[in-house]
Amino acid sequence: MLMNVIGQAGWVAAFPGLLYVMVVFTSQAYVLIFVPFLLYSLYRAVMQISYFSWAARMRCILQEYPWQIIKEIPRGLAKHPEATDEAAWFEFRDPDHRERKVPLVFIRHQRAHWWLKRIGNVRTKPALKAEIEPLWFAGDPRFLGVIAASTAGADEPRRLHVLYQRPVFDSGRPLDTRGAGIADVDRARRAGARYLDGISQSPA
Structure with missing residues (x-):
């Protein structure tokens, strides 16, 4: 701020x-x-x-949401097969169903150049990719979250950036929560997620 x-x-x-x-x-x-x-x-x-x-x-x-430190998280610049938006992404595990993969896409590209450069591709230098390994994450990938990196050997999160599922802030799109409980939805709402009233909810 x-x-x-x-x-x-x-x-x-x-x-x-x-x-x-x-x-x-x-x-x-x-x-x-x-x-x-x-x-x-x-x-x-x-x-x-x-x-x-x-x-x-x-x-x-x-x-x-508390911070998590995630190692070797899948990421890419090309469209994720399970994402509706075509942009760079990180792939997380569903908190309740670990076998399910949930991509979080860089919908907003403002201030994202630093991240896109380090997600990179096969020609990106390993030293750049290493700057976001491991990845800091706080949130629920089914709704929204904050990512961060430990840069320059720092032992705390840096370069914070918000990622979210587009329907969270766009009332015209349905949100696929697949098994998210009432408690999960309420927590996401307290974290700032919008337009969650119409989604199907299952008990936590």
Whole structure:
């Protein structure tokens, strides 16, 4: 959240700052050089606002679910055969049915470049892939969760990112919970999941 506040202040200040430099100190011949930077700073100032809601969602998830450290978790950039969205993914085990595989897809690509680069493919350097091995995870893959990495030898989670099943935040799609109990659904709702009222529930 602190980084979001700093980023918001920085990008808000960047636009008038660049505009002032362009008007006061730059000749007309160089105005076009500043236009892309002005537009980008305005874009980032607007986009930065959306990060606050995701930081709040992350906090709700972490208040409800403890961290797990998972080794050798399957991952990929191509579409997962059991996912409806075509994007990079991590594959988790169903908490109640360990034989079932549950993919969590990177639906939002904002701030995901770091992760996508390390999920990689056969040509990705092993040193990069090792930065997300093991993986930190807090959540229920049937609904939503937070992933994190231990970077630079740190012994605590870094680079936190929210992953979720699209129907959790999209009322127009059905959510496949396959055996999630009432307690599981209620816990996911407390963690910030939405649109769970219409799904079938089985006793925990």
